[in-house]
Amino acid sequence: MLTICFKDFRCGLEEEVLKGPREGQPSLFTAIKWLYQMSVEDEVEELKHRLEALEQLVRSILSKVPEVRIECSVPKIVYERKYEYVKVSEDELYGRIIRLALDGFFDEWRSASDVAKELLRRGWAPKDFKHVRPALEHLVALEVLERERKPGRKAKWLYRKAEKFEERIVMV
Numbered sequence: 001m002l003t004i005c006f007k008d009f010r011c012g013l014e015e016e017v018l019k020g021p022r023e024g025q026p027s028l029f030t031a032i033k034w035l036y037q038m039s040v041e042d043e044v045e046e047l048k049h050r051l052e053a054l055e056q057l058v059r060s061i062l063s064k065v066p067e068v069r070i071e072c073s074v075p076k077i078v079y080e081r082k083y084e085y086v087k088v089s090e091d092e093l094y095g096r097i098i099r100l101a102l103d104g105f106f107d108e109w110r111s112a113s114d115v116a117k118e119l120l121r122r123g124w125a126p127k128d129f130k131h132v133r134p135a136l137e138h139l140v141a142l143e144v145l146e147r148e149r150k151p152g153r154k155a156k157w158l159y160r161k162a163e164k165f166e167e168r169i170v171m172v
Helices: 013-019 028-064 093-102 112-121 129-141
Strands: 145-150 156-161
Touching: 093 112, 093 129, 112 129, 112 156, 129 145, 129 156
Parallel strands: none
Antiparallel strands: 145 156
16 A cells, blocks of 8 residues: 655645646646555455465365365245134124024125124114124134125125034034
8 A cells, every 4th residue: 555645745745736736747646546446456465365365265165175065955845723612692783693693694695784684673772782793704704604804895895604604613
């Protein structure tokens, strides 16, 4: 690396910059640019030298190793599904909706308001009708019912018995 001391040039440096370069001499900007290029070129040469040394080291290591194998293992995911029994009484909203499904009410697509009207007709009205829709969604998550979105301006969710309904419900 090249280092130049400007200690001797300080006294007239401002005057030289203002006057500009003399004839046959480079400007201060040209000198700084040259110094910068020299340092960058030196750094590049140093990096090239280090890279060559690293390549030689890798070659010598590989020459001593008879064979290189790379193995990649992908984990196998095993999804195990265990069913848990959930007891639902006919006195609860869930039990009453399941009773409707057992009676064939959910053989066709039904809306949450249809379910609420049928519960009311049978005298099973819940304390608050706002619990009907979450109960239906929970039964969908338990795969007792399935749902589909009815297209239209005011889209509604429609519910019916799931294909695995008979497997999911055990009467006790």
